[in-house]
Amino acid sequence: MSESIRIDELLEQVDQTPFGPEERALIDQAIAIAVESGDEFSEYRARMRLASSANMTGDTDTLLSSFAWCLGKHDADAARFPAKPDDSAGDLLWQYKWMAGTLSASPAFPAADIRGVLDDMQSRYERAGVGQSGVAMARFGAAFANGWLDEAAEAYRVLTTTERDDYSHCDACVRSESAAYLAATGRDDEAISLYEEIVEGGFSCGEEPEHALSDALLPYLRAGRLDRAKSFHLRSYRDARGNADNIGIIANHLVFCAITGNEARGLAMLERHIAWIAHDRLNQRAQFSALAATGLLLDTIVDAGHGDTVVRGADSAELEPFFGSHTGPWTAAELSPAAWAAAAAIGDGFDRRNGNRHLADRLQATRALRTERYDVAITGEAFAAPVPAAAAxxxxxxxxxxxxxxxxxxxxxxxxxxxxxxxxxxxxxxxxxxxxxxxxxxxxxxxxxxxxxxxxxxxxxxxxxxxxxxxxxxxxxxxxxxxxxxxxxxxxxATASDLPVLEQELGVALQSGADDLSARVALRITAVRAEAGDLEGAGTAADTAIAVLDRAPEPEPMLVGAAFQLAAYLAAQGEEPATALPLLDRAIAAEPTRVRRAESHRLRARLLAGSGDLEAALAASEAALEHDLAIDARMRVVEDCQLSAAILDDLARPDDAVARLRLAVQHAKLAESPGLVGVRYGLGRQLLRAGRTGEAVELLQDVFEAEVAAGAPPAARAETLHLLGTALRGEEEFAAASGAWHTAAELFEEAEAWPGAVAVLADLGRLFAGLGYAEEAIEVLERAVADARRDPDTVASLADALHLLGQVSLEHGEPNGLDRLDEVAALAREHGADWLLADVVDSRARGLAALSRPEEAVATALTAAELFEAVGATRPAGGSMLFAGRVLQSEGRHDEALVLISQAIERFDGQADAVALGRIALADSLEALGRLAESAEARRLAEEV
Known part of the structure; x- marks a missing residue:
């Protein structure tokens, strides 16, 4: 293979690989081959890509050197080295847009160089005959960044009046930087309008919208829009945390945590990203932001009474140029002044270069934030792990x-x-x-x-x-x-083979009246028989132990507790589990050890929950937790918390369940449990059930990354991605949800876990259908049906997938959707699923209406109503009747419609939302018939419901 072909292949791989180490390695390999073979044009193409990669990953040294090399080649021979050497390599004129901002980010470059590169950029754009929008944006960005505010105001005016062209910055970037400028100059309302445009319009690019959302945090907090700020924080941080070039974005999140009462969360972020401060030596503007934010966060940690908390990672050698030398780990109180001093030193360098006090003023404004406070609850990290004081x-x-x-x-x-x-x-x-x-x-x-x-x-x-x-x-x-x-x-x-010996010993002990020995032997027989699966024999032995202990004048409490606990465990496995409850009460009363009392409380909680007595179950579970916390039984604490959380969720207290699972996670960490990932998955699922989708996304992403790192089975990773996609959908991040679900489906299919694959593809189909992408919805639902047919035991999954596919197909105007619904109806009849049969007949009626077959639609809807009524589903029956009435209305048959709509309202049985819809429909037909007074009365009644 020739070197040129190999280079072409490598560059094609580069273009298909996300920015990062793998992509950079491919570029380096292509450059090395080009240099060795003397192929300067291929080297030029590769270095153009290298500049783009360096820009996106925060490698300013490489960006400047690679751009300068390519610019020199172009200026020396533009015909051989054109500004745009191929469709994917990039464009020198486009890359020029990065230069002023890159030079502005370090005081090592004089102001004259910044202005010079802007003038050179403008002249090159003019000679090339391209628009000036990109130049206007570059001038505005440099003026704003360097505190040349008079220039920035004029540049902003020019930018907003210059027509967009092929070299304009993207919509997301222009809005993001404009909003930041407006906020910095006291025009928060205008800034917030632009931030809303970014979010509502779905504008994005390399570091957007995460950059804009982080800049928006302070304006939104000050505007009192705390929930929106929280949502932006969660979304921006999770999108930014994977790229060290985003240290400036992370700085905004540290500030957010500092002033919203989330200092512990901020500390966890700081420790996770503190090494990034040294990532790009020439991006000193980001270093300044990160150091100032660090100082503010650490001050608030000191204010919260945790100044002696160690800041892990701050003592690394790469950070010594910023913080100075230090013996041992830094505490928050020690590191704060060092961070402020480092920020001030960098700011002084910028201000000398720029001829103003721009960064000195910014530093002062950041310090002043210490007195601002906004209550935004994001539960999670805590300063002190829940370790009880060591027992005396x-x-x-x-x-x-x-x-x-x-x-x-x-x-x-x-x-x-x-x-x-x-x-x-x-x-x-x-x-x-x-x-x-x-x-x-x-x-x-x-x-x-x-x-x-x-x-x-x-x-x-x-x-x-x-x-x-x-x-x-x-x-x-x-x-x-x-x-x-x-x-x-x-x-x-003893084992089962020793039972004859034990039984003989028990007989002798009973006959001799040796109560203590009799109880001990009977309990040993109980344990051996239970382990062997002989529950009846074990129960008899336990009864014997209890009878002996009950007649003893002063039985040993340990034996009494053990006897009743064993008897309770056996009863719980029998046909009447409730009979274990009084036995557990006796066990708890007698047992001297907190460990065994906790075990009995835990079983009691499970039995009470199973019987539906949830409040009593919760009390028992919490009692177990109290004992296990007192003795620092960490894995038992995890089990107790999970049990309490399940009960709390059943009690419709999802936020309290979240709090219990947070405690479970903390103790699983303390125990260094190999099951920590599973506990965190449970917390993510509960966050989702509590409607806290933003927090769920962040946690589930962590869980998925941990599963990948640990080599978890495909089905386990798929389950996590399914939940993650659900959380992302809740955050209205539909593209990200789609990506998570696509990957989940592939992993489920890899594992041949067909029900899981069908479920996630069904969710994906619903998402596409809801967004109006009918063809994409049909495609994934057909795949869901194919997966469901692979396993004969997935009848329910097959029916669900076929039903949804039929509905979407009919809504899209495809008559074959009826065939899919007919197959579902056949499955329902075959398996006696009467409610499903009624439901699919109702779907068929709606599909017929979508196909403009109203007569059939009405008749089918009435059949569905009869089927619903046959299974006691009165409201769905009313829904089918109301739909039939609506179809008649669309045909102008209002007299007939009134009859069906009135019958539908009767079946809604006072359910307010359904009754209101029925009365509005009734009013429409009355109005069409000219019965205006009756129509007005129906509308009035609808409003009063």
């Missing part, structure tokens, strides 16, 4: 017993063993011998049980003699003898 170390053996029990119940093997050892040491100072003996037996028993649970059976065997001796010293000869006979079987190592 026990002061006696009894305290160590309690600590060892809880640690053992949590499965904290080494810590439980250590606690037991501390307890045994503490016994040496206990005065009462009887207490000492009882405590020693208990502590050694805990140690023995922990070793067995950890399958450290050799260590357990060595511990067994000490346990037997301690029991004898405490006067518990029966249990000691049983342990001597059966060893570790009674300590937890």
């Amino acid at each position: 170390e026990p002061v006696d053996a009894g305290g160590w017993v309690d600590r060892a029990r809880e640690l053992a119940a949590l499965g904290e093997i080494d810590r439980a063993l250590a606690a037991a050892e501390h307890g045994l040491t503490a016994l040496e100072s206990d005065a009462a011998a009887s207490v000492t003996d009882d405590r020693r037996a208990e502590l050694i028993g805990i140690r023995l049980a922990v070793l067995v649970a950890a399958s450290r059976l050799e260590d357990a065997e060595q511990e067994l003699p000490a346990r037997i001796a301690a029991l004898r010293a405490a006067g518990d000869e029966a249990v000691a003898d049983a342990l001597a006979r059966h060893g570790l079987l009674l300590a937890g190592s």
Whole structure:
């Protein structure tokens, strides 16, 4: 293959690759081949692309050098090196628009150079015979950026009166910079109008609208439009956070967080992006903005009482030129003055170059923002992780017993063993011998049980003699003898094959009246039988344990709690789960350890939720959470929070559910749980259910990126993208939603998860149909139908996809939509889905009307009404009748329409919205019949509903 062909292939790849490291590597490879082969024209084409890439990724050094090289070649031989060498390489005249702004961004370039490049740009445009709109914008941008405000005012006038041409800046950029200028000069209302145009018009380009939306934050806050500002913040940040060249945009978001009570969120952003300050050494204007915003944010963190918070990443070597040297990590209080000083030093350089105090005034205005406050709630990051204060170390053996029990119940093997050892040491100072003996037996028993649970059976065997001796010293000869006979079987190592031995031991113990031993053996049998799946036998053994403990004068609380908890778990799996509730109450009352009480509360919550007693279920779940928080059982806290969140959502308290899931995320982080991504996914889903779509988008994007990095299965990533697309649709970011759903569909199909693929394609079809893109909607819905047919078990998915495809096809005027609806009707009849049958017949009626077949439409709608009524769906029946009446109205048959509309209103049974629609329809026909008084009365009644 020749070098020129290889270069062409590489440049074609460049043109199809997004700006970034992969694209840059392709360009570098093409340049290297061109240089090695001496092909200057190919090098020229590649360097033109390099300039564009450098401009978009914040590599000012490369942008200036590459542009200068290409300009030199063009000036030396314009015929060989034309301004536009190919359709995709870019255009030197176009790239000239970047130069004044690039030079303005660093005080290293004199003002004379900026003015010179503007004059050269204008003369080149004039010689080329192109319009001056691009020149006008470049002059305006440079004057505004450098604080030459008189020039900026005149340049703005020229810009707004110059006709647009092929070299004009894009609509988004012109509006964005104009709005920023208007806001900076006190014309916030005009600025806000332009920001609204950007959003409503969908204007975008390389860094728009995220740049404009970040500039809009302060004007919107000051105008009292806090929800709009929040929406802009969330959207702009998530679009800007992936490109280090956007550090100036990030600066605006740090300011937003500082003055809206979201200091912790701002700190998380700062730590995420602080290295970007050093990304482009020549973009000092962005460095100034970022450093000033950092100073403001850190001041508000100090004001909030968190000045000792460490700012992670601030001590990196690349930031030392800005902040200076420092021993150890920077705290917020320490870093703030360093950030302000660095910003001031950069600002002084600009002001000397520009001959004014523009940046000094900006710095002063930023400092003054410390006194402004707008309450915009964005829950999420917090300064202090929810870690309870470390429990005070026990002061006696009894305290160590309690600590060892809880640690053992949590499965904290080494810590439980250590606690037991501390307890045994503490016994040496206990005065009462009887207490000492009882405590020693208990502590050694805990140690023995922990070793067995950890399958450290050799260590357990060595511990067994000490346990037997301690029991004898405490006067518990029966249990000691049983342990001597059966060893570790009674300590937890027994399996189903050991049941005959255990049953025989239980019989002997019961006959001898050894209640404590009987209860212990019965509970061991309960556990073994339950593990083997013999729930009936386990229940009988648990009943035996409870009966023995109930008759004992002073039963051990641990045994009582365990007996009732085991019995409750078994009852919960039976035919009458509610019978477990009183057992759990007994378990909670008797159980001495918070771990086991929390377990019982958690099961109680699940049972109450299943029975529909949601308030009581929530109380139980919160009780479990309180216990687990107190003992810092982090993964159990996560489980409790997820349970409470589900109950709160069922109680129609979605925001409270969000708060619980936020706590779950924090504890999953503390636990370094491998399931953190799943917990965050649950939070994203709940944010969506709470209608907080902007926050959901941000979180779900993070979840998806984490899943990609972890190599999550395609179906898992698809689920996340499906939710993300739903959130984006809620934010009216329809193009982004479409992209997310397209990718989700591909991933579902890759995983052969056909129901998921059908569901996401159906959503995509609805989106396209709602936006008026019928052909695109039909295309994706046909794909959904094809996917549904791949799996014979996805009948419901097939019916949904066919139904939607039929509706959209008919709305688009395609008669074959009727065939699709007929197939749905056949499926409904085959599977006895009577409501679906009524619904699809109603859809057929509406499709017939769209095909201009009114007689059939009316008859079919009345059939749908009959089918709805047959399944007790009175309001939908009324809807079908109302539709039939509307069709008759369109045919001028108002007498007949009145009858059907009146019957429809009767079926709406006082449902206000439907009744109002019916009365308006009634008024239309009465008016057409000349019955004006009756029509007016119907309209009056409609308004009163």
